[in-house]
Amino acid sequence: MSGFPILSIMLAVPAIGAVACYLASAQAARWIALIATLVDFVLGVVLWASFDVGGAQWQFVEHAQVFGQFGWALGIDGFALLLIMLSVFLMPICIGASWEAIQTRVPEYMAAFLLTEVLMIGTFAAQDLLLFYIFFEAGLIPMYLIIGIWGGANRIYASYKFFLYTLLGSVLMLVAMLWMAHSAGTTDIPTLMRTDFPLHAQYWLWLAFFASFAVKMPMWPVHTWLPDAHVQAPTAGSVILAGVLLKLGGYGFLRFSLPMFPQASAYFTPLVFGLSAVAVIYTSLVALVQSDMKKLIAYSSVAHMAIVTIGLFAFNPYGIDGAMMVMLGHGLVSGALFLCVGVIYDRLHTREISRYGGLAINMPRYAVLFLFFTMASVGLPGTSNFVGEFLSLMGTYQISTWIALLCTTGIILGAAYMLYLYRRVVFGDLTKDDVRAMTDLTPREIALLAPIAAVVLWMGVYPESFLAPMRADVAMLVARVAPAAPPSDSRPTAGTGPRTIGAAPVAREEAH
Secondary structure, three states, X not given: OOOXXXXXXXXXXXXXXXXXXXXOOHHHHHHHHHHHHHHHHHHHHHHHHHOOOXXXXXXEEEEEEEEOOEEEEEEEOHHHHHHHHHHHHHHXXXXXXXXXXXXXXXXXXHHHHHHHHHHHHHHHHEOEHHHHHHHHHHOHHHHHHHHHHXXXXXXXXXXXXXXXXXXXXXXXXXXXXXXXXXXXXXXXXXXXXXOOOOHHXXXXXXXXXXXXXXXXXXXXXXXXHHHHHHHHOOHHHHXXXXXXXXXXXXXXXXXXXXXXXXXXXXXXXXXXXHHHHHHHHHHHHHHHOOOEHHHHHHHHHHHHHHHHHHHHOOXXXXXXXXXXXXXXXXXXXXXXXXXXXXXXXXXXXXXXXXXXXXXXXXXXXXXXXXXXXXXXXXXXXXXXXXXXXXXXXXXXXXXXXHHHHHHHHHHHHHHHHHHHHHHHHHOOOOOOHHHHOOOOOOHHHHHHHHHHHHHHHHHHHOOHHHHHHHHHHHHHHHHHHHHHOOOOOOOOOHHHOOOOOOOOOOOOOOOO
């Protein structure tokens, strides 16, 4: 793969597809979008197969000078690889989910989704600070349009709230980036990750980046845009929002906050832990009382992403491994749950939980798949979320027993609201005539849900496939932040030495 610009091609395919969709008829646009996303998925598989686990930290690097210090600089490490794979895996599923649900302005809709794919991949692959910012912020535009044009009755309010929250949070980050570029004399992200910024500057820089990433995650209390956005977005919009766009905040912490500002990250760890613990408990309790299925799953997303933040700021391999696994697992499971909601919404055109009941009788295939994803969301052993949550909480326990205890209650509360939702929708007597008339999953809907179920099971049964590509990157990140790690209030010291989960630590040379 040396010299082959696979990352640029992965950006070009959906970009060209978006233009073609815009100029095509509705049915042609559907096929163009599906083919473009499937081609990108195949390229993603090639990318993963060609990734050298024991090789250089940055692989598939591309550099082209544009003007001044700004350049077209792409490259990936293990973290970026896995998140790009998550993106290209979910995109064809989103196109399939929109095949019949979207009937108005179809070419524009498909073009917006393909543009979203371009910007997501670009964000994860960018190695230039300003290029990252362009991709990171431009991702707002197509999702804003998807919610505002093809969303529900209150879509305008939700789209403006989504746009303003995420944009305002990123203004401070842009100022911080400009200062960093001036101070370090470069916009190269790998170089900045090794730069030791002055301690007094780290605090302000960390807060500026936090303002953006906390909204993207979203962390409590800047999470209020998420339920509105999910409820109003079309099904595929909710899938990609929960599946990938929420992960941009976690990726930002991994790529910027922790390696570039390690002392400030340690200083603000109590703040992150406190907000995360509140989020796990508060949003789980709020989810318990929801009457709208989408809103319930949206609040559960806030609780799950709080497990990500505590893992990232545990300053040890278990926590960071777990945080990445939760991001991947949550991306798959929450996307599948929104698809499950979309299946019955397309039939009855309501998301009110009280309107359903007894679906196990006339929709048995749906009931089985919905149960599988419900159990995965709860963290059943053998599924993706169990691995991530276990590792994340184990890493957190090594630095704070109290935060680990508080956040573990999220698993109990998660079981309460997800099983309560499942019981009310699937079990009980089939008394309503319109519910009795609902048909079971079509072959198209099975084709959308089955691949997600297979990967969720794969992650739970053999997580090494996903831990191996990022193991050396986790080790390098821990080596960077460990000297600044805050003191632990717990007795275990297992996280202070080399890790032995899965395989021996892998040494990786740095690519400049």
